[in-house]
Amino acid sequence: MSPVRGTCTPRARSPPAEIQAVEAGGGHCRGATTHLNMEPGDCHGDHTAVSALVQAAIQRVVVGIRHPFQHLRGNSIRALRSQGLHVEVLGEDVQSKIVEEAQKSCLLVNLPLIHRATSRVPFSVLKYAMTLDGKIAASSGHAAWISSKMSRHRVFELWGRSDAIVVGGNTICRDNPLLTTRHGGWHMPIRIVMTQILDLPVEANLWDMSEV
Template sequence: MGVTRVVVGLRHPLKHLRGKAIQLLRHQGIQVDVVGEDLQSKLFKEALGSCLIVNAPLLYRAAFHVPFSVLKYAMTADGKIAASTGHASWVSGKASRGRVFELRGRSDAIIVGGNTVRLDNPRLTARHVKGGHVPVRIVMSQSFNLPEEANLWNVHDAYTIVATQRGARRDLQKKLAMKGVEVVEFEMLNPRDVMSYCYDRGYLSVLWECGGTLAASAISARVIHKVYAFFAPKIIGGVNAPTPVGELGMKQMTQAIDLIDVSYEQVDRDMLMSGFLQPIPDLSPVIPSVDEIPSVDPEVSPYETNIISFYKTWDTFGAFANFSPHPISLPDENGDCFTWPTVEHYYQAHKFVSVDNPQARDIVQEIKQARSPEEAARIGRTRQRELPELIGSPRKLM
């Protein structure tokens, strides 16, 4: 009989996408019920709450124009994230660290401060998640007081960005740029502006794995939305041992920030507590009924501009983005017509097609067989960094 009924947990928070699928299904005679609108009961209220949590990254991004930001830390039973010497390997157990790899694999970027780079020399990869997404690594350093050699400067594993104050240590900036590290200068480096920058790059979710000073600054700037705290059953002591969050200027316990929708989970010997610092945005008051949504967004006028912008597939003109799931038929490296799964597959493969080299041809085949545009991009970018001599003439690129 096919599909006769669809239950929608939540309308899309982006206006140019909201209600389109519902309208299309209803026009095909399929019953569509929206939780919280057509379906209302205690059970459906709980279901709506679950839908809000699952879609929290997109809801926060749509409401606040910043990526959904999660602060993650591991601390001892006496509230320390490291010994007084700064040594922190390892506070939590192996199972908890595995969960962190999962969090990284669901994030577009990971943020740390310069002190973390100097003391811990982290890699910040999701290396234990097979086939997982590889997030960008971002280092925030106002003074650019960073080592010339660090694991994060190895961009074969993942892309690295250093956010710093304008004019800081231009000599080191040039050295890192030669390693493939991108340096972004800000007039005044702060978490809010860095999050605006990440929003403009299309990031949906960001994981903060920083120390207490930067964590406090990010919380004060109201760019942290959720906390994942791993508690390890051990005590380290130390008057000067660092804590997860630095000075927030609060003098009384009544000023403390209460977490919302708190949950607890045993992770081997550790305990994971998670909760939201800010309520999940309720966008329902601005969501019109399906009958009020025209087929063309009235806010987009063809007379306003001849220029359209798109980056992520969920943007207004996201169907034009490289990652949009639309196959294209264009010549391959042999000149034969080939149906590429996405534009990104075609783009990454054609970095290597003009080079008469067996290894380059193997890379093209590897990209062709990539299961997703994200995987095609990862293969192309990684091979480009590892084997720059195989990159063909820029005229061959899109």
């Protein structure tokens, strides 16, 4: 059987990745090994991820990293072990050069959450396009496409992995952006506008909720 994957999206709009994976795997999960890039979070006493693995009769669980939040760290690992599952944590129970590389990948994919846990501020990405002479728009305020189609697609992909998009009121008034992922099949983040005078035009694309 080919590997079965589950993906957890921002803002909890989809079931936990563990549930997606066991539902896709069906009966093939019995006695199988599952690999998690991070220990499941037990937020608000929600044990759905752990329960899904137990009920699917998973036999072995390999965890990339422990949960970065101290109050959640180790909870799911202990819960799984208490249910008789064999749980291994990379770097603790399993060690090798390949394991070190796998750990790096797990840290990278969970970087935003790790940043939030360690710094207590959201992980933010500044996005802008600039000409070779350091300009992002003409002196008149008029802006044209500086970036390429490929880079804009990359932006939509990045937005699809974000909880929110934040822009200023001037951007809404001058550029009238959609602030959507353009039907890319990605998660749709919250759109946030920072303005002091609330002078946003009523015809702005911002108010179009058809893709939200």
